[in-house]
Amino acid sequence: MKFFVDTAEVKEIEELAAIGLLDGVTTNPSLILKSGRDFKEVVKEICALLPGKPVSAEVTAMDCPTILQQAAKLSKIADNVVIKLPLTMEGLKACKKLTGDGIKTNVTLCFSVSQALLAAKAGATYISPFVGRHDDVSQDGMALIEDIVQMYGNYPDLHTQVLVASVRHPIHVVQAALIGANVCTIPPKIIHQLVKNPLTDLGLEAFTKDWAKTGQVI
Ligand code: E4P
Numbered sequence: 001m002k003f004f005v006d007t008a009e010v011k012e013i014e015e016l017a018a019i020g021l022l023d024g025v026t027t028n029p030s031l032i033l034k035s036g037r038d039f040k041e042v043v044k045e046i047c048a049l050l051p052g053k054p055v056s057a058e059v060t061a062m063d064c065p066t067i068l069q070q071a072a073k074l075s076k077i078a079d080n081v082v083i084k085l086p087l088t089m090e091g092l093k094a095c096k097k098l099t100g101d102g103i104k105t106n107v108t109l110c111f112s113v114s115q116a117l118l119a120a121k122a123g124a125t126y127i128s129p130f131v132g133r134h135d136d137v138s139q140d141g142m143a144l145i146e147d148i149v150q151m152y153g154n155y156p157d158l159h160t161q162v163l164v165a166s167v168r169h170p171i172h173v174v175q176a177a178l179i180g181a182n183v184c185t186i187p188p189k190i191i192h193q194l195v196k197n198p199l200t201d202l203g204l205e206a207f208t209k210d211w212a213k214t215g216q217v218i
Pocket of ligand 1: 165
């Protein structure tokens with residue numbers, strides 16, 4: 001499973017990229033607001049940090065012609081910009097056009113199998129089902145991932161990749177990998193949580209104490 005990081009914080013991306021953990025980045029208008037930075041500048045910096053790796057930048061327009069205008073501006077920032085589009089008829093129309101022009105797309109705010117099917121038929125590179133927001137309204141976000149993966153698997157001519165979004169816990173990442181999702185976009189804090197295990201810490205503590213008792217050095 002590919003790891004994308006879900007953030008617009010350039011420093012955090014830089015740190016994770018240095019460990020070789022990142023296959024891409026997703027941003028959204030709320031993450032840009034949180035960063036307090038200029039959208040296009042941030043996208044440019046992120047794209048330069050991860051050359052050749054997909055960096056999702058989200059359009060804000062609702063109608064197809066304006067979505068395409070915004071997509072054209074965002075695509076000019078770097079070759080690895082992926083255009084993030086809303087899961088609406090206008091968004092799908094724009095998706096079809098961009099795909100035809102060879103531009104990669106990420107159709108976002110997916111909450112149903114039917115939406116995922118339509119996005120794939122419109123040629124989306126990625127579909128982003130939001131698991132955490134689904135859980136928030138007492139629906140099973142991971143069951144949606146399972147259903148979409150199964151549905152796409154029925155039709156080998158659909159090439160859209162399932163990008164698990166709105167990840168809130170390490171267990172979401174584990175479940176996404178067990179289901180066989182193509183990509184998981186993960187907030188930096190959760191990537192750091194994934195490495196933690198109290199048994200690792202306890203084991204290290206014991207080895208460190210025993211090593212000190214040997215009086216040896218390496
Ligand atoms: C990803 O593409 C989305 O922007 C993101 O995962 C949304 O996460 P949230 O529901 O925690 O805001």
